[in-house]
Amino acid sequence: MATAIPMIELWRGGMLESEHLGHAVIYGPGGIEMAWGDPDAVIFPRSSVKMIQALPLIESGAAQAAGLTDRQLALACASHSGAALHRDGVAQWLHALGMGEADLRCGAHMPRDREERRRLTCSDEAPCQIHNNCSGKHAGFLTLNRHLGGGPEYVDMSHPVQQAVKSAFEDVTQEASPGFGIDGCSAPNFATSITGLARAMQFFAAASPAGSRREAAAARLARAMAQFPEMVAGEGRACTELMHAMGGRVAVKTGAEAVFVAILPEQKRGIALKIMDGGTRASEAAVTALLIRLGALERNHPVVDRLLTGTQRNWRGIATGELRLAPGFG
Amino acid sequence: MATAIPMIELWRGGMLESEHLGHAVIYGPGGIEMAWGDPDAVIFPRSSVKMIQALPLIESGAAQAAGLTDRQLALACASHSGAALHRDGVAQWLHALGMGEADLRCGAHMPRDREERRRLTCSDEAPCQIHNNCSGKHAGFLTLNRHLGGGPEYVDMSHPVQQAVKSAFEDVTQEASPGFGIDGCSAPNFATSITGLARAMQFFAAASPAGSRREAAAARLARAMAQFPEMVAGEGRACTELMHAMGGRVAVKTGAEAVFVAILPEQKRGIALKIMDGGTRASEAAVTALLIRLGALERNHPVVDRLLTGTQRNWRGIATGELRLAPGFG
Numbered sequence: 001m002a003t004a005i006p007m008i009e010l011w012r013g014g015m016l017e018s019e020h021l022g023h024a025v026i027y028g029p030g031g032i033e034m035a036w037g038d039p040d041a042v043i044f045p046r047s048s049v050k051m052i053q054a055l056p057l058i059e060s061g062a063a064q065a066a067g068l069t070d071r072q073l074a075l076a077c078a079s080h081s082g083a084a085l086h087r088d089g090v091a092q093w094l095h096a097l098g099m100g101e102a103d104l105r106c107g108a109h110m111p112r113d114r115e116e117r118r119r120l121t122c123s124d125e126a127p128c129q130i131h132n133n134c135s136g137k138h139a140g141f142l143t144l145n146r147h148l149g150g151g152p153e154y155v156d157m158s159h160p161v162q163q164a165v166k167s168a169f170e171d172v173t174q175e176a177s178p179g180f181g182i183d184g185c186s187a188p189n190f191a192t193s194i195t196g197l198a199r200a201m202q203f204f205a206a207a208s209p210a211g212s213r214r215e216a217a218a219a220r221l222a223r224a225m226a227q228f229p230e231m232v233a234g235e236g237r238a239c240t241e242l243m244h245a246m247g248g249r250v251a252v253k254t255g256a257e258a259v260f261v262a263i264l265p266e267q268k269r270g271i272a273l274k275i276m277d278g279g280t281r282a283s284e285a286a287v288t289a290l291l292i293r294l295g296a297l298e299r300n301h302p303v304v305d306r307l308l309t310g311t312q313r314n315w316r317g318i319a320t321g322e323l324r325l326a327p328g329f330g
Numbered sequence: 331m332a333t334a335i336p337m338i339e340l341w342r343g344g345m346l347e348s349e350h351l352g353h354a355v356i357y358g359p360g361g362i363e364m365a366w367g368d369p370d371a372v373i374f375p376r377s378s379v380k381m382i383q384a385l386p387l388i389e390s391g392a393a394q395a396a397g398l399t400d401r402q403l404a405l406a407c408a409s410h411s412g413a414a415l416h417r418d419g420v421a422q423w424l425h426a427l428g429m430g431e432a433d434l435r436c437g438a439h440m441p442r443d444r445e446e447r448r449r450l451t452c453s454d455e456a457p458c459q460i461h462n463n464c465s466g467k468h469a470g471f472l473t474l475n476r477h478l479g480g481g482p483e484y485v486d487m488s489h490p491v492q493q494a495v496k497s498a499f500e501d502v503t504q505e506a507s508p509g510f511g512i513d514g515c516s517a518p519n520f521a522t523s524i525t526g527l528a529r530a531m532q533f534f535a536a537a538s539p540a541g542s543r544r545e546a547a548a549a550r551l552a553r554a555m556a557q558f559p560e561m562v563a564g565e566g567r568a569c570t571e572l573m574h575a576m577g578g579r580v581a582v583k584t585g586a587e588a589v590f591v592a593i594l595p596e597q598k599r600g601i602a603l604k605i606m607d608g609g610t611r612a613s614e615a616a617v618t619a620l621l622i623r624l625g626a627l628e629r630n631h632p633v634v635d636r637l638l639t640g641t642q643r644n645w646r647g648i649a650t651g652e653l654r655l656a657p658g659f660g
Contacts, residue, residue: 010587012374012511012519013519015511015521018607021351105646107644181343182644184650186646257340257347314512314516316516320512
């Protein structure tokens with residue numbers, strides 16, 4: 001903890017107002033290439049590892065048996081906004097499985113998507129579990145579970161679905177996970193080091209479709225995410241906008257409490273970072289800086305302005321400040 | 331910066347997930363009584379100093395001339411939710427001045443209050459400047475401005491209203507402000523040290539209604555805030571709930587980017603703290619801990635459970651973690 005380093009600063013009136021500390025690792029074919037803070041810091045990756053949680057879905061043959069498309073696989077890796085395209089995508093997926101909303105175990109929350117939120121609010125309709133940003137992941141769990149023949153409580157740690165996830169997780173991070181927490185969506189979330197997480201992303205980046213079963217699954221998931229950015233998050237969201245900006249060449253994923261990862265297949269590199277205070281504005285800015293550093297993202301793309309370099313403005317459009325990279329980072 | 335200390339931690343699955351660093355000072359009649367982090371750290375107090383920004387409103391005689399009530403003065407010190415009671419309070423205040431929404435210079439944003447947001451959203455009505463959480467402060471500025479006879483651009487640094495605010499600010503902090511930033515509501519926000527901010531809150535705490543003009547104004551404002559907690563923020567908000575819990579004996583105020591202050595008249599003490607990453611959950615938890623430490627807040631009050639000691643639960647009500655005080659704080 002003590003070794004987290006300043007990464008992102010907020011300036012106002014020519015003075016430093018706030019700052020965010022974190023850890024980050026860039027992992028390449030030969031191992032760690034760059035690290036900031038403590039590469040051994042243990043974190044909960046939260047939703048940044050949904051592509052790992054989806055590996056057993058493909059490796060088991062469940063995805064093929066259910067005829068899942070790449071668009072659905074992108075949704076399995078999503079923290080989606082609960083917009084109509086996500087809602088309908090999950091609802092149709094469950095229907096095709098012969099299942100429904102009640103089979104989910106993710107809980108319900110009001111979706112982030114403005115239009116869908118408005119529709120629910122103004123019609124006095126409660127959000128359902130399909131609106132949960134993790135409902136695509138859970139549809140994937142249900143698909144795997146039907147294939148494995150497990151019981152309905154598929155988020156229990158002892159359930160075959162989560163045992164398969166844990167095994168895949170420890171394999172691609174190349175670490176024995178020191179423990180797990182319960183995520184917002186009730187699924188177990190396995191802890192790992194920043195290095196373990198970056199190593200896992202490097203595995204996805206280097207995975208060959210013609211390689212092992214696990215490699216083929218990883219390659220397909222990374223490609224699916226990069227090809228369907230709108231399914232992975234939603235309009236205006238950092239993941240979606242960053243992947244659009246990189247034209248399908250890179251997959252990125254955020255996780256709660258300010259985790260961000262990136263998979264760069266052309267470079268066979270993975271990125272993992274965690275802002276220790278959980279501030280999402282900083283994890284978004286930090287991953288933007290590292291993607292620019294690696295040449296994957298154009299410095300003058302509008303999304304860079306929005307997430308990192310742009311002037312911050314108040315309700316009347318008056319400039320109030322800006323984010324800056326802390327000295328020594330990015 | 332480097333000397334900010336860990337204050338609030340988030341734990342999940344028995345492991346530390348996130349942590350927040352900050353600075354805090356408790357200032358008493360004899361000076362600094364306790365400090366964590368760097369008491370000389372310079373910060374933007376943001377909305378935590380609305381009671382300072384309201385001093386000239388009373389001292390000038392403008393409040394008396396306009397017949398302002400304590401309830402209106404609480405609104406002048408508010409970062410309100412834009413609920414009907416705030417909206418109507420500001421609208422009626424402006425009307426009594428012979429002014430209207432167009433005279434405000436705070437900008438418009440969607441209110442935080444759920445019912446008012448719903449009303450606007452479902453009727454396709456845009457929020458107006460009266461919904462701005464700072465509109466009470468700006469109604470105070472307009473009241474002062476009418477008294478001073480200044481021009482309409484009352485948020486300009488060179489305007490008599492802001493010059494009066496600056497003078498009061500430097501007097502009660504007992505520091506020459508090193509500079510200012512533009513706040514979300516377009517008003518200048520003067521920088522000060524954590525100690526200067528705590529010293530100002532101590533001035534409010536010790537101010538006698540029978541003292542100097544400035545003291546009398548400070549005493550009235552602190553009393554107004556503590557007596558009308560629902561005007562200062564809104565239902566369910568930390569400021570309102572904490573003041574309710576302390577039964578009118580203490581005034582507290584949050585500021586953007588995780589500032590929190592408290593005025594404790596019975597103890598003649600002031601508190602100021604800033605979480606350096608701007609995380610509000612941590613500033614709310616930290617001020618709760620310090621209010622308990624000083625005996626102003628009951629440890630077993632439900633608001634303590636909500637802001638600090640309670641189990642965090644996910645969408646299905648399953649326990650996921652908890653906030654903890656970092657070793658050495660609180």
